[in-house]
Amino acid sequence: MTATDRTPADLLRSALAADPGRPLxxxxxxxxxxxxxxxxATFANWVAKTANLLQGDLGAGPGDRVALLLPAHWQTAVWLLACSSVGVVADVAGDAGAADVVVSGPDSLEAARACGGExxxxxxxxxxxxxxxxxxxxVDYAVEVPGQGDRxxxxxxxxxxxxALIVAGREFTGAEVVERARDAAAGLGLTGPGARILSGLEFDTWEGLRAGLYGALATGGSxxxxxxxxxxxxEALAKRIESERVTAVVR
Incomplete structure (x- = not known):
């Protein structure tokens, strides 16, 4: 993270430059x-490939809306950063019928069919x-994304x-996402590089996105x-917290 980071994609680029090998x-x-x-580095590679798919094969660009009908999942995090990289609006759990592109998990395919676009x-x-x-x-993401470019x-x-983001009916610019993630980090226990937060929250609220992705990205944590x-x-949760060296828990 640097003072000049203004979008979530900027935060990822700074994290990649600082320490590409650390867990994210x-x-x-x-x-x-x-x-x-x-x-x-691995996360950023998935983001680059997904952004290339989104911009190239799917024809999405700034101002377009991408409905993300996905649970809290590492691939959802990839899509959120890919949307930021392209400049499209990531509409989490949004109306597929109002979207230019819809991205669906296996449990939301029927709702996703309302999208008239890709x-x-x-x-x-x-x-x-x-x-x-x-x-x-x-189209199957797992089929389409491997052949996309790594840059x-x-x-x-x-x-x-x-x-840049719509969640729970609230719209945020890229700059607002970064600012709010930074401002909330200390309250989550993300006090700087090396902090590690465990989140069991869904991604359909700002609180879930903040704890499950943006807070760590904005502070050099994971x-x-x-x-x-x-x-x-x-008991199993306590063992996970210990083995994963977790410093904060939100659930």
């Missing part, structure tokens, strides 16, 4: 036993696996004062993102 997102799904750890489906399987059969009317350059510069955390008992 560690994801658990306690319904399946999945664990995935992404370093800053539709992308994520299987959300371990290791980014594909659908056994691609849902009709969608991303937007066709148009991203304006930090443009709309996040342990847990889906279905209710499946985990208190």
């Amino acid at each position: 997102v560690t994801f658990y799904d306690d319904a399946t036993g999945e664990r995935v750890e992404l370093s800053v 539709r992308v489906a994520l299987a959300l399987r371990p290791l980014g696996g594909r659908f056994p059969q691609v849902p009709e009317g969608f 991303f350059v937007p066709f148009s510069p991203v304006d930090p004062e443009d709309a 996040v342990v993102l847990c889906r279905h955390l209710g499946e985990l008992g208190e």
Whole structure:
């Protein structure tokens, strides 16, 4: 993080420049036993590929709206930063019918069909696996993204004062996302580089996004993102907190 970072994509670029090998997102799904750890470099590579898919194959650009019908998941975090990189508005749990592009998990495909534009489906399987059969009317993210470029350059510069995020009906510019993430970091226990927050919150509120992604990104910290955390008992949770060297918990 630097003083000149004005968008979430800026925050990621600064994190990559500072320490590409450190963990950024560690994801658990306690319904399946999945664990995935992404370093800053690996996460940034997924973001670049996804941004290239979004801008190139899907034809999205500044001002377009992308409805993200996805749970709290490491791939959702990738899409949020890809949207910031391109300059499109990430509408979390938004109206697919009002979106230019919709990105859906396996449980929201019917709602996603309301989108008259491009539709992308994520299987959300371990290791980014594909659908056994691609849902009709969608492209499979896991099929399309591997062949995308590892470097991303937007066709148009991203304006930090443009709309960047809609969550729970509230719209934020890129600059507001960064400012609010920085301002809230201390209250979350993210006191600087090395801080590590465990979040069991969904991504459909600002509080969930702040704890599960933006707060750590804005402070040089990292996040342990847990889906279905209710499946985990208190003793197992305490062991995870210890083994993952967690310094703050939000659930």
